[in-house]
Amino acid sequence: MKRILTVVSLGLLMAACSNKKTNNEPTIKSLLIQQLKNAHTNQQWFAPTKKAIEGLTLEQSNWKDSSGNHSIGELVSHLIFWHELHLKAFKGETVTDITDEEKNKETFKLNKGKDWQNAVSRLDRIQTEWERLTEHATDEQLAKWNVEIANMSAHTAYHTGQIIYIRKMKGWWK
Numbered sequence: 001m002k003r004i005l006t007v008v009s010l011g012l013l014m015a016a017c018s019n020k021k022t023n024n025e026p027t028i029k030s031l032l033i034q035q036l037k038n039a040h041t042n043q044q045w046f047a048p049t050k051k052a053i054e055g056l057t058l059e060q061s062n063w064k065d066s067s068g069n070h071s072i073g074e075l076v077s078h079l080i081f082w083h084e085l086h087l088k089a090f091k092g093e094t095v096t097d098i099t100d101e102e103k104n105k106e107t108f109k110l111n112k113g114k115d116w117q118n119a120v121s122r123l124d125r126i127q128t129e130w131e132r133l134t135e136h137a138t139d140e141q142l143a144k145w146n147v148e149i150a151n152m153s154a155h156t157a158y159h160t161g162q163i164i165y166i167r168k169m170k171g172w173w174k
Helices: 002-019 028-040 049-053 058-062 072-090 101-105 115-135 139-170
Strands: none
Touching (some): 028 049, 049 072, 072 115, 072 139
């Protein structure tokens, strides 16, 4: 009896150890949340969007050079469009397919009047919602969306770098 109990105990211990994750072991969910937060508010390896666009005026957001590059406001408009489109799809809402390059160009919009401060607030709300929904996502949602969320974070970091470049070039970066 003692021998059987020992074998069963060892078997249960081995099974528990093989299935148990340590608290230090990252999960796909924790990595995605960290990426989303780094792109949004946490300054780790690069400046996040919230810091990159804070304190800018409407005039600064609409400044463009003569090379045809996008303004800061246009980049923010573009990020809002894509974050929101994917957010709706993630929530199961119907979205229109926008894979055409010409349609993508329409996502870069200049701001007028109070549009700039509304855009800053809107991007912040959308990014915050992505973090919250990812934190509460099911394993099935993460299996379906993990690559898209990771790409969205990289896309955000890319355009945030462009925003900071413009600010530095114009002397608007501290």
